[in-house]
Amino acid sequence: MKVLLEEAARRSIAYRSSIQSRSVAPSAEAIAGLSQFVEVLPTQGSDPNTTLELLDSAGSPAAVAMTGPRYFGFVIGGSLPITLxxxxxxxxxxxxxxxxxxxxxxxxxxxxxxxxxxxxxxxxxxxxxxxxxxxxxxxxxxxxxxxxxxxxxxxxxxxxxxxxxxxxxxxxxxxxxxxxxxxxxxxxxxxxxxxxxxxxxxxxxxxxxxxxxxxxxxxxxxxxxxxxxxxxxxxxxxxxxxxxxxxxxxxxxxxxxxxxxxxxxxxxxxxxxxxxxxxxxxxxxxxxxxxxxxxxxxxxxxxxxxxxxxxxxxxxxxxxxxxxxxxxxxxxxxxxxxxxxxLRTLGREGVDDMVSRCCRYARNFAEKLSAAGYEILNDVVLNQVLVSFGDKATTLAIVNEIQLDGTCWCGSTVWQGRTAMRISVSNWSTTDEDVAESLAAIIRIAESICRD
Ligand SMILES: Cc1ncc(COP(=O)(O)O)c(C=O)c1O
Structure with missing residues (x-):
């Protein structure tokens, strides 16, 4: 048990340590690798270490970096280290x-x-x-x-x-x-x-x-x-x-x-x-x-x-x-x-800072995207930003390209009849640099699709 659990901790720590640098969306190759899980129910038991090995080698690359600092889909928090x-x-x-x-x-x-x-x-x-x-x-x-x-x-x-x-x-x-x-x-x-x-x-x-x-x-x-x-x-x-x-x-x-x-x-x-x-x-x-x-x-x-x-x-x-x-x-x-x-680790000040910081980043996204010529569809009062890049097809093409690009992950929605990209900033570990890097990717992709 000790060896198995230490190995699980080692692999988990390696995964979390890679979260900042890995592509937010998994690669097509990693998704294809999920076929390794397709096997008949074993008749005989096996060494648990081989099960952990398979889970990490085939599962971890295919995991979406939802817990990372540049995942802005839905409303998804990343687990604070103490909570993990x-x-x-x-x-x-x-x-x-x-x-x-x-x-x-x-x-x-x-x-x-x-x-x-x-x-x-x-x-x-x-x-x-x-x-x-x-x-x-x-x-x-x-x-x-x-x-x-x-x-x-x-x-x-x-x-x-x-x-x-x-x-x-x-x-x-x-x-x-x-x-x-x-x-x-x-x-x-x-x-x-x-x-x-x-x-x-x-x-x-x-x-x-x-x-x-x-x-x-x-x-x-x-x-x-x-x-x-x-x-x-x-x-x-x-x-x-x-x-x-x-x-x-x-x-x-x-x-x-x-x-x-x-x-x-x-x-x-x-x-x-x-x-x-x-x-x-x-x-x-x-x-x-x-x-x-x-x-x-x-x-x-x-x-x-x-x-x-x-x-x-x-x-x-x-x-x-x-x-x-x-x-x-x-x-x-x-x-x-x-x-x-x-709550014990963050304290009152820490929760205040985490929530307020996410909202500041949301305002930053809205200001920079607006300055780049794109339309912000909502009053950014909290952590949610809705951006239109023009018509529905263009906006959806940009969202799709951002998801494939892997720098960050944003979803799409329809807001009061308008198709929009949704940016939700909810993660404790997002920094000014993550926002800047994500903005650069979004604007680069939007400019290239709008130019075509
Ligand atoms: C306002 C609101 N209510 C309910 C839910 C559902 O929450 P959960 O998926 O945690 O059940 C959500 C999820 O985003 C939400 O934003």
Missing amino acids: AANWLAGAWDQNAAMHGVTPAVADIEQIAIRWMLDLLQLPDTAGAALVTGATIANFTALAAARDQVLNRAGWDARAQGLFGAPEISVVIGAEAHPTLTKSLGLLGLGQQRVATIPVDSQGRMQVNKLPDVSGPTIVCTQVGNINSGAFDPVGDICDRVCGANVWVHVDGAFGLWAAASRELSQYVAGVEKADSWATDAHKWLNVPYDCGIAFVRDENALRSAMAITAEYLLTESSGRNPSDYTPELSRRARGVEVWAA
């Missing part, structure tokens, strides 16, 4: 992080990580939380609590009776809601299309004056950090507008909620603390390894009553906090350890 180290150690512990009585160490560490996040994100310190796989399941978890609670207030026990015969729930979402939010509504039996959709402005923000008058059980889904523009719904105003009724306001803040941790950006999330629940990711802007999302619910009991289970064989009776009282899963990995390690 904590992940290795917690992996060695291999705890089933469900119940405090069974695994007190990871249950206590997770509780501290939650308390620190509530503090950093300026959310109510009494809120309950669930550490789940990502913002998709965080949205699902928070909305499950929302559904049960608004029905409970209307005299219906959804947990026991389901939705057949239940009072109707009105669901309000913005026209720019992330598809994982609508997916969650579908999974919860609330319907992906049975919603009132509120128009948005040019940045994708819900227009408060277009909110319907609400009555009866209602869930209003807002968003901070639009996946394309980075824009923030005016959550505080929305909460003020609907308060008093049987309304639950949810915030999807997969990455945008972290603006609260930056002195420079926290103005954008002013008022979010008035909501009833929040979903976010740690594997995006906190730069912990995949996967880790968090659902926060103001009324801890609402989350517990939606999620907690027990059985004779389970040790749920405990003086400590059982993670499984708050999550859809029972068995789960100890993802709170990496969150705790990131």
Whole structure:
């Protein structure tokens, strides 16, 4: 075991040490090398060292340098070194992080990580939380609590009776809601299309004056950090507008909620603390390894009553906090350890610096691309930049060429009818030099394609 694990660490360190210099996208040759994995299920076992050897020699070259400093696709954080180290150690512990009585160490560490996040994100310190796989399941978890609670207030026990015969729930979402939010509504039996959709402005923000008058059980889904523009719904105003009724306001803040941790950006999330629940990711802007999302619910009991289970064989009776009282899963990995390690190592100042720095780089991308004659389609308020290089075909050709070039990686999108290149700066290790090098590659490729 010792030799195998030391070899795994050596190979992992070699991979991470190469991340700065390697092509962000894997070469065609490396992709072709994946054919080495195609073999029949072995009948006999084999030396584990040969399995590790194959994984590294054929797998590592084909891995996308997502964790590197010039990966600007989707919204992808790279794991901070301490979070990878904590992940290795917690992996060695291999705890089933469900119940405090069974695994007190990871249950206590997770509780501290939650308390620190509530503090950093300026959310109510009494809120309950669930550490789940990502913002998709965080949205699902928070909305499950929302559904049960608004029905409970209307005299219906959804947990026991389901939705057949239940009072109707009105669901309000913005026209720019992330598809994982609508997916969650579908999974919860609330319907992906049975919603009132509120128009948005040019940045994708819900227009408060277009909110319907609400009555009866209602869930209003807002968003901070639009996946394309980075824009923030005016959550505080929305909460003020609907308060008093049987309304639950949810915030999807997969990455945008972290603006609260930056002195420079926290103005954008002013008022979010008035909501009833929040979903976010740690594997995006906190730069912990995949996967880790968090659902926060103001009324801890609402989350517990939606999620907690027990059985004779389970040790749920405990003086400590059982993670499984708050999550859809029972068995789960100890993802709170990496969150705790990131927060302890960075501190308040470190998180502020990481988030603010990414946004400064995004502004730099926008300024330089605009100066080079290309159109920036969004107000760059956060870490997202949308660039048009002219018509759809030209923009897509440039995005494709950038991905093949390997200096950096940017994706494409359609923003309010216009095809654009998306640049998302979310990685802890990105530097001024990485931005300059990426800008040079983008402008070089754009000039050559526009010239042809
Ligand atoms: C606003 C928003 N919500 C939800 C998600 C889904 O997050 P995850 O892929 O971590 O489940 C994303 C992903 O980018 C997002 O930006």
